[in-house]
Amino acid sequence: MTDPKFNLTVLISGNGSNLQALIDACGTSALPSTRITHVISNRIKAYGLTRAKNASIPTTYHNLVAYKSKHPSNPEGIAAARTEYDADLAKLILDSNPRPDVIVCAGWMHILTPDFLNPIAEAGIKVINLHPALPGEFAGAGAIERAWEAGRKEGLKRTGVMIHEVIAEVDAGDAIVTAEVPLKEAETLDDLEERIHKIEHELIVEGTRKTLES
Ligand SMILES: Nc1nc2c(c(=O)[nH]1)N[C@@H](CN(C=O)c1ccc(C(=O)N[C@@H](CCC(=O)O)C(=O)O)cc1)CN2
Numbered sequence: 549m550t551d552p553k554f555n556l557t558v559l560i561s562g563n564g565s566n567l568q569a570l571i572d573a574c575g576t577s578a579l580p581s582t583r584i585t586h587v588i589s590n591r592i593k594a595y596g597l598t599r600a601k602n603a604s605i606p607t608t609y610h611n612l613v614a615y616k617s618k619h620p621s622n623p624e625g626i627a628a629a630r631t632e633y634d635a636d637l638a639k640l641i642l643d644s645n646p647r648p649d650v651i652v653c654a655g656w657m658h659i660l661t662p663d664f665l666n667p668i669a670e671a672g673i674k675v676i677n678l679h680p681a682l683p684g685e686f687a688g689a690g691a692i693e694r695a696w697e698a699g700r701k702e703g704l705k706r707t708g709v710m711i712h713e714v715i716a717e718v719d720a721g722d723a724i725v726t727a728e729v730p731l732k733e734a735e736t737l738d739d740l741e742e743r744i745h746k747i748e749h750e751l752i753v754e755g756t757r758k759t760l761e762s
């Protein structure tokens with residue numbers, strides 16, 4: 549059997565249900581001739597690491613705490629730690645064989661700085677991110693809850709999910725694919741999260757495929 553045409557590196561921080569959606573899609577008509585060759589987590593307890601190991605995908609735990617411990621715990625020291633961390637994350641990926649065609653942030657809860665983005669872009673590797681909101685709305689962490697609150701308090705009628713290009717400004721990169729999610733009156737946050745996660749699992753596959761095809 550010939551090697552898959554496309555290679556993915558997936559960055560995670562948690563449960564990994566979106567990683568699982570990608571694992572399940574690889575090699576099917578949804579993500580043809582594609583394989584995940586590396587999963588990297590910034591959290592050692594991320595269940596997504598177990599999902600990757602169960603799928604025989606190489607994993608790396610890239611630990612920011614180890615970098616912070618080498619610097620003073622003041623703003624300058626933390627900035628220096630993040631610079632080193634991000635530069636080493638880029639090296640980790642650029643030194644891998646095969647290199648990825650696309651890096652997918654799938655619940656990756658770490659803001660990437662130009663120390664990562666620049667060397668990756670120079671290598672011609674695209675970085676995309678799953679964000680549970682529509683372009684220009686609820687950037688950053690906790691987007692689902694913030695939309696749910698806006699539905700209750702401000703009458704927001706819909707939120708959404710997008711896969712977007714990753715740039716230095718958080719969640720501001722061009723949208724690759726989006727899906728609107730209507731907000732339902734008196735719906736619990738858990739129920740909204742469940743509806744949104746189902747859409748995420750479809751959109752992350754579609755967004756990755758569109759990126760590979762572009
Ligand atoms: N430069 C970019 N980095 C990242 C982007 C992006 O668009 N540009 N997308 C995010 C994912 N994300 C939302 O989609 C997001 C993740 C995390 C945070 C955040 O505030 N992180 C904190 C730490 C939070 C924690 O560890 O619990 C931080 O990094 O200080 C905001 C947005 C991925 N990165």
Ligand SMILES: NCC(=O)N[C@@H]1O[C@H](COP(=O)([O-])[O-])[C@@H](O)[C@H]1O
Pocket residue numbers: 560561562563564565566567596654655656678679680688689690691692745748
């Ligand atoms: N800003 C990005 C963000 O908030 N992403 C959120 O992280 C979750 C990861 O779930 P998973 O680990 O089960 O894939 C996703 O469901 C998504 O809503």
